Amino acid sequence: MSERQNTRVLLAERPVNRAPVESDFRVERGAMPEPGEGEVLIRNLFLSLDPYMRGRMSAAKSYAEPVAIGGVMAGEAVGRVVSSRHPGCQPGDLVLAHTGWQEYAAVPGERVTKVDPDLAQPSHYLGVLGMPGMTAYCALLYLGEPQPGQTVLVSAASGAVGQVVGQIAKIRGCRVVGVAGSDEKVAYVRDELGFDAALNYKKPDGSPKDFEALSQEIAALCPDGINIYFDNVGGLVHDAALANIAQFGRIIVCGTISVYNELEKQDIGRRWMRQLLVKRARMEGFLVFDHAHRTEEFRQTMAAWLREGRIVFREDVAEGIEAAPRAFIGMLSGANRGKQLVRTGQE
Amino acid sequence: MSERQNTRVLLAERPVNRAPVESDFRVERGAMPEPGEGEVLIRNLFLSLDPYMRGRMSAAKSYAEPVAIGGVMAGEAVGRVVSSRHPGCQPGDLVLAHTGWQEYAAVPGERVTKVDPDLAQPSHYLGVLGMPGMTAYCALLYLGEPQPGQTVLVSAASGAVGQVVGQIAKIRGCRVVGVAGSDEKVAYVRDELGFDAALNYKKPDGSPKDFEALSQEIAALCPDGINIYFDNVGGLVHDAALANIAQFGRIIVCGTISVYNELEKQDIGRRWMRQLLVKRARMEGFLVFDHAHRTEEFRQTMAAWLREGRIVFREDVAEGIEAAPRAFIGMLSGANRGKQLVRTGQE
Structure with missing residues (x-):
C-alpha cells in the first residue's frame, strides 16, 4: 500500500427493507486527504464496525443524520497522528476519532481524543474500553x-x-x-x-x-x-x-x-x-x-477490571479496509465472534 | 328495600374476547350476611366501578385472582358500619372496604379503613380521594x-x-x-x-x-x-x-x-x-x-387541593345496585361522564 494513496468505502446505495449487500458499498482508492488549518492527519490502525451503522445507511428518521449516497461510511477508528495542524496533537499520538471507513482521514483536532497506549492495546479503545x-x-x-x-x-x-x-x-x-x-x-x-x-x-x-x-x-x-x-x-x-x-x-x-x-x-x-x-x-x-459525563469513571473502572483479569474481551478482526463491507454484512447476521474490527494499517 | 335482605351482583359468565353484556352478571336477592368473630357488617352507600374489574372477570393471568363464576363481583365501596364484632369499628363509622358489588357485606375488621367524613363527601373516597x-x-x-x-x-x-x-x-x-x-x-x-x-x-x-x-x-x-x-x-x-x-x-x-x-x-x-x-x-x-406508603401524603395533599378549589372532580352516579352491570358496561365503552359510581343506599 502506497503512502500516497487512501482507500475509502463509500455508501453506493441504501438497502431498503432488506439486508445490505456488497454492492451497496463502493471501495475507492484516491488521493491522500490534506489536513486544513486546525486539522490532524490520522493513519487508522483499526476501524470499528457496529450495528448502529445499519441505521446510518437508512434515510429513516433516527437520532443521527444518515450517510449521504456517495459519502464515506460513518465509523470510529483508532489511529496514529501522521501530521498535525492543531496544537493539541503531535505526530505519533495514538488517537480515537470518527474518521469514517477509510485508511487516512483529516479530522478537526478538537474532535480527536488522545488515548493512553499503556492502559490497553489500541483496538480495545473501540471495544471493551470504548x-x-x-x-x-x-x-x-x-x-x-x-x-x-x-x-x-x-x-x-x-x-x-x-x-x-x-x-x-x-x-x-x-x-x-x-x-x-x-x-x-x-x-x-x-x-x-x-x-x-x-x-x-x-x-x-x-x-x-x-x-x-x-x-x-x-x-x-x-x-x-x-x-x-x-x-x-x-x-x-x-x-x-x-x-x-x-x-x-x-x-x-x-x-x-x-x-x-x-x-x-x-x-x-x-x-x-x-x-x-x-x-x-x-x-x-x-x-x-447521554452518559458522556461518565467517560472517566468508566475508563478507570474498566481498565482496572481488565488489569485484574476480571473482564476478558474477544475481538474478530478482518484484514484490510476492503474487507469492511463483507465483515459488516456478516456481523449483521451474527457471523462475527466477538467485537468486529477491521485492521486498516500495521505498525 | 327491606333491612332484612341483601342484593348482590354475581359473575354469571366470563366474557372471552368480547365486551361484557348484562347476562354475564346475575342480580340476586338473599339473606343478610352475618358478621363472624372479628368482622363488621357494613351497609354500603356507594360502590365504585373501575376499569380494572374487567380484568377480574377474565381468567387470563394478571396481578390479582379472577372472580369465581357465581362469586360476588369484586369492588370497593364506602359505607356505614351497622354492627361490629371488631374492637376497631363502631356502629355508625364511615368506612372504606372491598365489599364487592352488594348492599351489605360482612368484612374482617382489619381490612376496613375508617374515613373522615369531615374531609370530603363520602363518594370522594372512591374517587378523587381514593x-x-x-x-x-x-x-x-x-x-x-x-x-x-x-x-x-x-x-x-x-x-x-x-x-x-x-x-x-x-x-x-x-x-x-x-x-x-x-x-x-x-x-x-x-x-x-x-x-x-x-x-x-x-x-x-x-x-x-x-x-x-x-x-x-x-x-x-x-x-x-x-x-x-x-x-x-x-x-x-x-x-x-x-x-x-x-x-x-x-x-x-x-x-x-x-x-x-x-x-x-x-x-x-x-x-x-x-x-x-x-x-x-x-x-x-x-x-x-405499590405506593401504599404514600397514602397519608396523598390524602393530606389532595384534601388541601380540594379545599382550595384547585382540584374539581366529576362523578357519574347510577342509582341502585341493580344498575351496576349496565353502568359498568357503559363505562367500558366511555358512556360515563367522570368517575362512575353506584349509589347503593341512602342516608
Whole structure:
C-alpha cells in the first residue's frame, strides 16, 4: 500500500427493507486527504464496525443524520497522528476519532481524543474500553441497577456489548443468562466468560425457534423470572424475555438489530403493555452519548477490571479496509465472534 | 328495600374476547350476611366501578385472582358500619372496604379503613380521594416526574384518573393536553378543568380516527413533543402519543382499557422499541398498591387541593345496585361522564 494513496468505502446505495449487500458499498482508492488549518492527519490502525451503522445507511428518521449516497461510511477508528495542524496533537499520538471507513482521514483536532497506549492495546479503545464497553457499563449499572442475586438476561451475549454486560453483571453478583445465535457462542459465554447459563435461540437448521419453545427455555433457566433484560436485538428474543419478566423488572432497549433490515417499515408484533402494567416493569431506551459525563469513571473502572483479569474481551478482526463491507454484512447476521474490527494499517 | 335482605351482583359468565353484556352478571336477592368473630357488617352507600374489574372477570393471568363464576363481583365501596364484632369499628363509622358489588357485606375488621367524613363527601373516597385519585397522584408525580413547562398528554382525560392527572399537572406548571372520546368530554376538560387543549380521538360518526390523522392532531397540539404520556387506554391513542414522544419522554402505563375485551388474545400492533431507543424514552407499568406508603401524603395533599378549589372532580352516579352491570358496561365503552359510581343506599 502506497503512502500516497487512501482507500475509502463509500455508501453506493441504501438497502431498503432488506439486508445490505456488497454492492451497496463502493471501495475507492484516491488521493491522500490534506489536513486544513486546525486539522490532524490520522493513519487508522483499526476501524470499528457496529450495528448502529445499519441505521446510518437508512434515510429513516433516527437520532443521527444518515450517510449521504456517495459519502464515506460513518465509523470510529483508532489511529496514529501522521501530521498535525492543531496544537493539541503531535505526530505519533495514538488517537480515537470518527474518521469514517477509510485508511487516512483529516479530522478537526478538537474532535480527536488522545488515548493512553499503556492502559490497553489500541483496538480495545473501540471495544471493551470504548463505545461498546461504555454502553454495557452505563446501561447495565445506571438503567438496570443490578442487585446481587438478581437474574440478568442478555441477548447478543457474545457480541461487543453483550459479553461486557454479562461479565459486569457477574462482578455485581447477579445470575447471568446469555442468548446467542450458535452453539459455539453459547459455549463461549458460558465456558470462557463465566455466564451461569446460555441458550441458542436458533434451531439446528439455523432458523429461529418459535416463541413458545424459546420462552419456555428461558423460563427453565430463569426460574425466578428476569430482573434485568438487556435487549440488544428486539424481535423474537425480546418477546420471549418479556414473557418471563419479573415484578419490577427492567428492560434496557440498547439495540434492535433483529429489525435493522426493516427500519423503513413498522415493527408489528406482540405488544407487552399489559405485561409491563401487571409486572410494573420498566422499559427504557439507551444511547451512550447521554452518559458522556461518565467517560472517566468508566475508563478507570474498566481498565482496572481488565488489569485484574476480571473482564476478558474477544475481538474478530478482518484484514484490510476492503474487507469492511463483507465483515459488516456478516456481523449483521451474527457471523462475527466477538467485537468486529477491521485492521486498516500495521505498525 | 327491606333491612332484612341483601342484593348482590354475581359473575354469571366470563366474557372471552368480547365486551361484557348484562347476562354475564346475575342480580340476586338473599339473606343478610352475618358478621363472624372479628368482622363488621357494613351497609354500603356507594360502590365504585373501575376499569380494572374487567380484568377480574377474565381468567387470563394478571396481578390479582379472577372472580369465581357465581362469586360476588369484586369492588370497593364506602359505607356505614351497622354492627361490629371488631374492637376497631363502631356502629355508625364511615368506612372504606372491598365489599364487592352488594348492599351489605360482612368484612374482617382489619381490612376496613375508617374515613373522615369531615374531609370530603363520602363518594370522594372512591374517587378523587381514593384509589383513582391516588393512582393519578403517585403515577404522575413519582413515575412521570413532571417539570414546569413540560407537556403532559393524558388519555381517558375526563375519566376518574385522567381528570385528576390533568389538574395535578396544571398545578405543577405543565402544559396539559387531554384525549377523550366525545366533543362533550373534550369541552369539559378544556373549559371546566382548565386543560390547555384537548382532542376527540373519534370521528363524528363515532368510529376512531386513523393513526396518521390522530398523530398529526396531537403533533399540532404538542409542538415540542410529549414529555409525559399518561396512558390509561393503550391501542390507537398510545400509538399516536408514542409517535410524538419527546426526547427522554416518560410513558406511564396505567391502564389498557382499549384492549380489555381482548385480554385472552395477544395484543398485536405497532411496537415502539426503536422509538424508545431513538428518543431514550421510558415506559413503565403502574399499580397503585405499590405506593401504599404514600397514602397519608396523598390524602393530606389532595384534601388541601380540594379545599382550595384547585382540584374539581366529576362523578357519574347510577342509582341502585341493580344498575351496576349496565353502568359498568357503559363505562367500558366511555358512556360515563367522570368517575362512575353506584349509589347503593341512602342516608
